[in-house]
Amino acid sequence: MARRAAMFFGWQVVAAAFVVAVFSWGINFYGPSVYLHALHAREGWSLSLISAAITLHFLASGLVVTRLPALHRRHGLVAVTRAGLLACAAGAMAWGHASAPWHLILAALLTALGWALTSGVAINAMVAPWFERRRGAALSMAFNGASMGGVLFAPLWAALIGAFGFAGASIWVGLLVAGLGWVLAGRWFAAGPAEMGLFPDGAAGPPAPRPMAAPAGPLWRQGPFRSLSLAFALGLLAQMGLLTTLFSILAPALGGAGAGLAMSVATACAVIGRTAVGVLLPPGLDRRLAGCGNFLLQAAGCLVLALAGGGTAALLLGVVLFGLGIGNLLSLPPLIAQAEWPPEEVAAVLALLTAVNQAFYAFGPALFGAALEGWGAAAPPALAAALQVAGAGVLLTGRRRG
Template sequence: MLFRWKVATAAFVIATFGWTSGFYGPFVCLPVLHADRGWSISLVSSAITAQFLIGAVMIWLSPDWYRAAGAARVTLACVVFAAIAILIWANAQSPWQMFLAAFLGGIGWAGTSGPAVNAILAPWFKEDRHKALSYALNGASVSGLIFVPVWSALISSKGLEFAACVIAGAMVMVLGPLISLYVASAPASSVAASSSPLEASPLSNAGRRTAVRRGLLQDRRYLWLTTAFTFSLFSQMGLYAHLVSRMSSQVSIELAAYAVSLTALCAIAGRFLLAQALNSRDRCTIAAGNFVLQAIGTSFLAFGSDWIILGLGCVIFGAGAGNTNTLLPLIAQQLFREEEVADVVAKAAAINQAIYSLAPVIFGMLRDYLGNYTLAFATAGALQLMAAFIIAGVPRKRRACAADSCMSS
């Protein structure tokens, strides 16, 4: 195996634990904290929203972190924050402690989520990045497939606090050596590029990056791309945040966790099919079809009343959900110049997250007000259709104005 694929495997494991702690972890805690502490669904959901808002700010800043400290140091620090956060989530005895966990968890999520995985892989993969990214982000689906049931089984047998200790301990012990061995290394080409005459002055670098970022806010491709993925991810986040709670209102929490596993298993299959389908095909068109697929699955989850319909909804929704985080950087790679992609992905992801982080609390408030999830999940389906319409209209021509031309203006 080439070393770069070992890096991709390390990114896969990072994504697995990142989603386990930062994404699924609070969602698994939600029904337990609601039942054991007596806190409302909307209160716990607001802490989840706070975690993703903090994460959005940190993701916005992350390109500068990676340039200043390197991917290994940033990733390792975020892993430690994520592990501490999940311990506080599980042991919170008052709401302020839950919000403290959300603050630390937001920092941890910024360094272990999709933009972080893309940053780790970018120096190693160019032409076949779609395959590496699909492979690495399958770690997110493996998290839902394996770790959510493990979480739930440990909670049922040993309690939430014990379950959190196991997950946090495993996260630090496994990821620490992997980061040191693989993420700390950088390909010679990226080192050479960083020392080229164009990159010689740190002041010049900062000016070029500022010009790129200013230009993005005036570029229709960036605005349409960001808007489409914001709608899709808002829908997806709200559904994921309340999927266990939605299912556990009809079945045990263990069986509800298997619904998440089914969704994750289908996400793995969806990513595999995406990696085979992309190549030179139009990625915006593929993304539009992917959003429509999620809308269909979400509608089944909104209106279904038995396990056949709900299970079918998990299958269809999951087949498209896993591709959302993969498609954003891949479309950016197709529309923008290589030196712009890191900023495009980080800034778009930060805006996405700042908005979709509101989904858990909004869906929670709708559920508390109406007593069910029908309206919340139906809204999620409508947002996916809007995302499909927007992404289908993104101009396909590669962005022409980059740092060089912007700096000369």
Template structure:
């Protein structure tokens, strides 16, 4: 039992809600710059330097793969340097990355910028956010995670259009530097003021402290990899994210010939907006649900939306399908921490989140490529998206399997 459970989590005066605000801002800028903003960088760096798209996109792939490696060691970093120092390192790295993107002149600087972005993901990404909120909440954990992770979607909805607008009016370099200054000005004081462990948890031991603040042995990653409950959470999430990433990246290309560019853009907006609605809606009652059952239902709803989408050319039905699909998009990163906390426990939380996020990140990174490859072989998206439907259904079946064995506390 975590120390935070002794407090009234439903009260707005509970300090944990200020931690949620800090995590929201971290997710807003991390996902806004580190994920959704990459389309802006691709276009602007090609325009400014004449670099081929393959060079910039390869740097993006490098960044995501490096991130998937670095997040494995999140629990070690939390124990070694502490929560606040890790987040501030992540903020510094992300700020340096976005500033370098504005100022770079040579390709090697591009790869340095994307490497720094990977460090930013390690300090400000989903693993750290989930770990700190897991420590602060028990009864309202699902709501806290949903609210914080909505910052990720809002980063795409708000930050990217602002970057595009600023770039059009003052240029890419001033736009990136201005946005970087705003990010540091907003996130730095909030992190310094609000971020920390609950009373009774040792900052040095971080997520590996028990309720009395006594350090417990860290969990061996080998032990986690040998645990069936861990794999029946990680594999289906990875498979579902692979299908999800494949659809998201190819959505406009699929829809544009059917309903036109404007309507295809509207479909993306609707899907992103529904992701916010889905997170908020689920967050209100997810703490009373079985997270595995809710996760399977979300995967099944995405499979159903894709199946109907393949059967119609009606603009209205296509938009509805994108809305239904979007309703569950954000929740795919909300379910893993809830399942881990319930089935693996607090002492292994950071290690399991880091390892699970790494595996999911590596697997899902192949989603756009696999969908594109199947499409090139078959000539259209029917087979590719049908494959995504099957992947979602398989994932939904696997996540419902409940091995009875829990992870045991062992020394690393």
């Protein structure tokens, strides 16, 4: 029995979900910046044209992700995950082989489908059935794959493009994701704990049922959902926009190499912050308070960046404070939803929440780019700080009383 507990299959599922997150974020979240640069250099297309296709990628994904819970029920986790990874692979190849502007539409729609089927809602569906008491830690570990997607795929894309060109690089990336992802999904997502005769957390019996109020009408009419979705939409708008402009803000003071290193520090801090919250968050603490604290931590970092005035130490402090909160904008919404809605409602809550978030943050690069161009380096972090403070306030308005 001790060996069975030590080898609990749920942790293997977490590791598999981690790999899916690496693939998904590497192609669909961090990849667009690669596509933007590579296509602009190769084809000479305007940045605004390619950026419009990237915006389409995020908006179309937001429409598809609302159907993900229904797709899981109808076709199963394995088939849907495989389809998503194949769409990621095909989309990467389509971006790499685009030779006419209209090809960007096909590429954007393919990666949008892959992003919808393999991103946050999907990661939660893979991991959540296996954990109750340790769900926060398990989700944090799985979502760390999102950060590693940036750490691993950015240099991978660069190396492959240097060796084979953008088109050749996209083939190698697509084959890696499609081949490894197909095997991975069939091995670790084919059965849940019930089918394997196991219980969440590797326990000897089922968890005690949690008293939970019945849902009160459609989600968009529920105050807690509106506050949760709007708060994290504001936070992710700030995060996406600032990350898009951060290199340009840092480079004058730190140089190109220093700015790149600082961006890596932010990614490393995202892993640290997400892991710390997942492991140390007290079980009885209101998750909305944790979310509020995370928003305010990032806002403090943004204010330091805005007031740094080119000072190296202040810029690095701002990057660290901002970076510590990056990962929790992915992992906290599932924990809040699982604490506030019945289990059968959580997938739908997260799907609609993700759609709202993507509809907001798809416009982050354009908004923050305009702020940088119009008002200088202090404007994007100042705008981000304002959005994050607003997000914290909105999140608190939805706290359930009693």
